[in-house]
Amino acid sequence: MDLTLQSLTQLxxxxxxxxxxxxxxxxxxxxxxxxxxxxxGRLNSAGIGFHHxxxxxxxxxxxxxxxxxxxxxxxxxxxxxxxxxxxGLPRTGTTLLHRTIAADSRLLAPLWYEVRxxxxxxxxxxxxxxxxxxxxxxxxxxxxxxxxxAAIHPxxxxxxxxxxxxxxxxFMSTVPECYAYLPDFGNWLYEQDQTPGYEYLYRLLQFLxxxxxxxxxxxxxxxxxxxxxxxYPRALAxxxxxxxxxxxxxxxxxxxxxxxxxxxxxxAPFTDHLDRAxxxxxxxxxxxCGLNATxxxxxxxxxxLDYLDLAFADLLADPKSQIEHVYAFINEDxxxxxxxxxxxxxxxxxxxxxxxxxxxxxEFGLSENLINEQxxxxxxxxx
Numbered sequence: 575m576d577l578t579l580q581s582l583t584q585l586x587x588x589x590x591x592x593x594x595x596x597x598x599x600x601x602x603x604x605x606x607x608x609x610x611x612x613x614x615g616r617l618n619s620a621g622i623g624f625h626h627x628x629x630x631x632x633x634x635x636x637x638x639x640x641x642x643x644x645x646x647x648x649x650x651x652x653x654x655x656x657x658x659x660x661x662g663l664p665r666t667g668t669t670l671l672h673r674t675i676a677a678d679s680r681l682l683a684p685l686w687y688e689v690r691x692x693x694x695x696x697x698x699x700x701x702x703x704x705x706x707x708x709x710x711x712x713x714x715x716x717x718x719x720x721x722x723x724a725a726i727h728p729x730x731x732x733x734x735x736x737x738x739x740x741x742x743x744x745f746m747s748t749v750p751e752c753y754a755y756l757p758d759f760g761n762w763l764y765e766q767d768q769t770p771g772y773e774y775l776y777r778l779l780q781f782l783x784x785x786x787x788x789x790x791x792x793x794x795x796x797x798x799x800x801x802x803x804x805x806y807p808r809a810l811a812x813x814x815x816x817x818x819x820x821x822x823x824x825x826x827x828x829x830x831x832x833x834x835x836x837x838x839x840x841x842a843p844f845t846d847h848l849d850r851a852x853x854x855x856x857x858x859x860x861x862x863c864g865l866n867a868t869x870x871x872x873x874x875x876x877x878x879l880d881y882l883d884l885a886f887a888d889l890l891a892d893p894k895s896q897i898e899h900v901y902a903f904i905n906e907d908x909x910x911x912x913x914x915x916x917x918x919x920x921x922x923x924x925x926x927x928x929x930x931x932x933x934x935x936x937e938f939g940l941s942e943n944l945i946n947e948q949x950x951x952x953x954x955x956x957x
Contacts, residue, residue, distance in 0.1 A: 586633035610759035621844030662822030672799035682793035746771030804864035824886035851939025
């Protein structure tokens, strides 16, 4: 099984019965990613198979997406209006906040099976969407390969999840870096203009919004969430200038070792040479850069985005009042029905239903002094 641009492209075009249309920049990114996977990724046979399958599926999706747009040109008329965007370091309550508010049926949220497979497998997806059992099988396989993930992050094929997997379809996302140690590729990609990736994200949200309309959903605003947006607030503002951004905060000492354990759990099945300290250090540096990028952008009076800050401790101690702050910020009424929908979701999704997550600073090559120094700018601003 070869990880080469030619073999992946040929297989995708054969299986999707269509031609791939990538920009020269997208082809460059994909070529660099493949090169990194074949070198610094140090993949084992499972890793080669995993990344081969994932890249082929993304390329097939790219072909199929354009086919759907040609058959249904009305998708181009879908307008993504004033999205609500939850950002913050991972492990700061973004998932809790996102999934709680997403229970409000007046909003639209991307679901795991939709971001993983944005293309319906048939025209009859309204009556029976076969992406769901496919996604459930994949989630189960991920948890079998890395059982510790159940304690780190709630995984549910039909729950709201991150649009980072939609961005992955433009190859301008950090998803591959979650499953392999790719520091040189990641650092190169970080410095590129991310606007084309966000423009493709807009196109995929149009596609998903059209699908939701076919299923009778009437929500008028998207509720998005991914820590990825910390890195690129200016690209976010360029494509979604009227977005309302809710940023969650938690001390990096409580975040970085937990996130390091998550990244190592994701990558471990796909290599026999994982350096846990190096993997964690790579991600800690990325989040340091992302936080500083957002701080700098927020200080720019010319940035169109509006921000609301929420503390992780407050989200846990008094979630209702924090949600009230969010709804006042986004200029939406917090109705009794919405509160009931949220309460029902919370009752069915308690943290106690998942195993505890255990980790230490030392096992990931970290120390309190190191984290405090690395994140001193952010800590000085918020803590």
